[in-house]
Amino acid sequence: MSTLTIFSSVPARTAAEAAPAPTSRPIPAVLGADLEVPVKGGRLVGYANLDYAASAPCLEPVSAAVTAALPAYSSVHRGAGYASQLTTARYEQARHTVRAFVGARPDDAVIFTRNTTDATNLLAGCLPEGTTTVVFDTEHHASLLPWQKSVRLAPPAFPGEAVRAADAALAGIDGPKLLVVTAASNVTGELWPIAALAHVAHRHGARILVDAAQLVPHRRLNLTALDLDYVAFSGHKLYAPFGAGVLVGRRDWLAEGEPYLKGGGAVRSVGDDIEWHEDPEPRHEAGTPNVLGAIALAAACDALTATGWTELVREEERLIARLRSGLASIEGVRELSLWGDDHPRVGIVSFTVDGYSAREVAEVLSSEYGIGVRDGKFCAHPFVRHLLGETDGGCEDGTASAVRASIGIGSTQEHVDRLVEAVRDLVNR
Numbered sequence: 001m002s003t004l005t006i007f008s009s010v011p012a013r014t015a016a017e018a019a020p021a022p023t024s025r026p027i028p029a030v031l032g033a034d035l036e037v038p039v040k041g042g043r044l045v046g047y048a049n050l051d052y053a054a055s056a057p058c059l060e061p062v063s064a065a066v067t068a069a070l071p072a073y074s075s076v077h078r079g080a081g082y083a084s085q086l087t088t089a090r091y092e093q094a095r096h097t098v099r100a101f102v103g104a105r106p107d108d109a110v111i112f113t114r115n116t117t118d119a120t121n122l123l124a125g126c127l128p129e130g131t132t133t134v135v136f137d138t139e140h141h142a143s144l145l146p147w148q149k150s151v152r153l154a155p156p157a158f159p160g161e162a163v164r165a166a167d168a169a170l171a172g173i174d175g176p177k178l179l180v181v182t183a184a185s186n187v188t189g190e191l192w193p194i195a196a197l198a199h200v201a202h203r204h205g206a207r208i209l210v211d212a213a214q215l216v217p218h219r220r221l222n223l224t225a226l227d228l229d230y231v232a233f234s235g236h237k238l239y240a241p242f243g244a245g246v247l248v249g250r251r252d253w254l255a256e257g258e259p260y261l262k263g264g265g266a267v268r269s270v271g272d273d274i275e276w277h278e279d280p281e282p283r284h285e286a287g288t289p290n291v292l293g294a295i296a297l298a299a300a301c302d303a304l305t306a307t308g309w310t311e312l313v314r315e316e317e318r319l320i321a322r323l324r325s326g327l328a329s330i331e332g333v334r335e336l337s338l339w340g341d342d343h344p345r346v347g348i349v350s351f352t353v354d355g356y357s358a359r360e361v362a363e364v365l366s367s368e369y370g371i372g373v374r375d376g377k378f379c380a381h382p383f384v385r386h387l388l389g390e391t392d393g394g395c396e397d398g399t400a401s402a403v404r405a406s407i408g409i410g411s412t413q414e415h416v417d418r419l420v421e422a423v424r425d426l427v428n429r
């Protein structure tokens with residue numbers, strides 16, 4: 001079989017093909033749905049995984065895609081052998097799939113990274129000299145910290161205030177500017193007005209990076225329609241826990257920025273002078289890339305697109321409404337929210353329980369009820385402190401922190417009800 005045959009067997013897809021499949025498939029299963037874990041007394045119970053916002057379980061089609069790719073697994077981009085060419089074709093097809101999944105423009109770069117943190121840091125290294133970043137204190141540290149020069153904005157009291165504050169901050173900055181904002185908060189799940197923020201950014205000649213780590217597992221994102229410049233997200237939160245993430249967006253800054261890693265693959269030639277690739281993908285993906293991670297990420301994109309968002313969103317909203325109203329019915333339990341009960345959100349709920357530290361709650365949920373949640377400040381220290389009204393407190397010390405329950409594909413009503421009843425039991429002790 002010729003090289004041509006291999007490449008033509010996996011044709012590139014365009015952003016227009018990102019539309020949901022006409023007939024959607026059933027919601028795929030996740031691995032580990034039948035996992036049993038020990039609780040106090042030695043009993044085994046089915047694990048209630050309510051920690052999807054940290055890392056989601058692997059989708060079955062993702063595992064199948066990785067298993068299918070393994071027998072021919074080989075080096076990419078450099079080998080003449082058949083397996084090498086097939087693996088290269090699969091890796092490059094993964095790029096097209098991701099591009100289509102986020103509705104990117106045909107000429108946008110799609111760079112595979114390790115995760116969202118890696119993607120934001122990559123972009124930070126490519127900003128034109130003197131760029132000022134505008135970022136809200138509500139961000140995850142991955143989007144808050146990588147910037148050399150930034151203006152930090154206080155958590156806005158309502159969505160329109162976010163747009164107004166960004167507008168005012170960007171108006172006062174000369175030179176290149178970048179607005180960084182999350183699409184869905186990893187603390188409250190609340191959705192941010194990214195279309196309006198993109199509009200404001202562009203009005204001031206700025207660009208916008210959207211941290212979509214918590215959005216893409218729950219909602220469809222269309223970079224072109226929203227007029228975003230960059231998006232970043234992680235495979236392990238998108239049911240593809242094989243160590244890949246991605247940065248998608250405009251090529252020019254990425255083509256001129258310092259290569260993220262310096263080494264093989266990023267250079268065209270090395271003599272007395274070094275000629276670096278101008279194409280952002282090879283320029284920033286030196287060394288052997290995480291091929292299986294990219295294949296897994298693309299398989300997750302395909303599986304979600306094939307399922308269609310309507311059913312996924314409907315089921316998530318049903319479960320999250322049940323969880324929130326259950327928790328709200330317990331005295332002493334307070335849900336964290338920036339913009340109020342009715343603001344749209346993805347499947348994430350953070351809360352505190354009077355009389356207990358978040359760590360105590362999380363430990364009881366795990367050891368007595370077989371429930372996995374996250375506790376702490378969720379790597380969003382300024383935001384959680386703001387929501388709790390605290391001035392200090394470490395990330396892991398169990399005080400000045402909250403419990404976070406998060407759901408996704410594979411979450412069940414029984415998991416949600418078990419959590420609510422466990423918290424109720426705890427409060428009544």
Ligand SMILES: Cc1ncc(COP(=O)(O)O)c(C=O)c1O
Pocket residue numbers: 053054115116117118140142143182184185186211213214234236245
């Ligand atoms: C909104 C948001 N951004 C960025 C990150 C960082 O993701 P990663 O740890 O995969 O780099 C997270 C992880 O929790 C997140 O929730």
